[in-house]
């Protein structure tokens with residue numbers, strides 16, 4: 001019995017060792033064997049045996065738990081926590097962010113890296129077992145420019161994804177144009193677009209998109225363009241080709257571009273257009289129940305609640321002495337009468353309350369008390385770029401305009 005157990009233990013120990021040796025043999029290159037031994041010592045040195053362990057923060061994780069997973073005992077974890085606190089508080093860990101633990105050839109912990117966000121990383125390190133030093137570094141990405149170009153056969157969103165664009169970049173591009181395009185009602189089949197964005201790479205691997213630098217969208221005959229520009233004062237914004245900020249008093253649609261799946265089919269099927277003759281002096285947006293509704297502009301909620309005239313759950317916002325907007329048939333209202341709201345703020349969700357045949361958002365815009373078609377309202381341009389930024393802006397404009405020519 002004892003002998004059998006000993007045999008099992010030996011087999012368990014020997015198998016992994018022999019596999020390791022075999023693997024090592026199999027991977028060594030006989031021709032470069034002699035040389036590689038030398039270079040390995042010279043160039044890589046002890047780091048050959050150094051280890052790197054990556055751990056992602058999961059729900060409910062605290063630093064001590066992650067440290068334990070990395071083989072750091074509670075006492076050392078607490079010690080680290082206290083030492084780093086003045087630079088970064090580990091109480092503020094974010095789910096999905098990564099820790100990298102580095103150990104040297106003697107299995108001593110020498111470095112910890114924590115990805116604080118997309119721009120910064122925390123580095124805690126020590127040399128020769130001395131005191132831990134911590135600092136926050138800006139992450140140094142390699143930037144490549146990517147051009148995405150296409151023609152609409154569904155929504156811009158679907159089309160751009162098919163062209164291999166990063167979803168975040170597509171959304172950024174669309175958001176820079178949603179003061180001039182209503183992505184639910186304006187797109188036509190065959191519309192063309194082109195945009196250019198930064199891709200961030202680290203160690204040769206694509207990580208995420210950076211800024212969309214410029215974009216163009218040809219809607220029927222009308223060309224819409226936006227250009228990213230960082231001002232001399234350090235601020236940044238998107239501007240049109242005349243140097244006016246793209247942001248205007250109102251967003252063109254109360255639903256975010258990403259919730260609008262296919263404008264062509266929706267247009268044919270369901271959307272009730274603005275019409276004085278039909279007495280439908282509003283724009284309807286078909287969307288699934290629960291889609292967030294955004295305030296199209298800054299303002300004050302003047303009414304929020306159940307309507308007695310068929311609007312169901314309804315919110316009305318007064319934007320200034322001239323304009324108001326009304327959002328009807330909501331499944332839920334998130335704001336209260338008297339509350340200030342800002343442009344783009346989610347004020348409720350799409351529903352089918354009141355006189356409604358299916359989930360949609362009924363939007364009315366009134367000017368001096370009279371309902372108007374928001375699509376035809378010409379709004380004043382956004383804020384112009386500062387005079388002292390004009391020359392630099394024009395240089396960028398010339399360059400980018402060529403790059404996004406459709």
Ligand SMILES: [Zn+2]
Nearest residue numbers: 272282284362
């Ligand atoms: Zn309607």
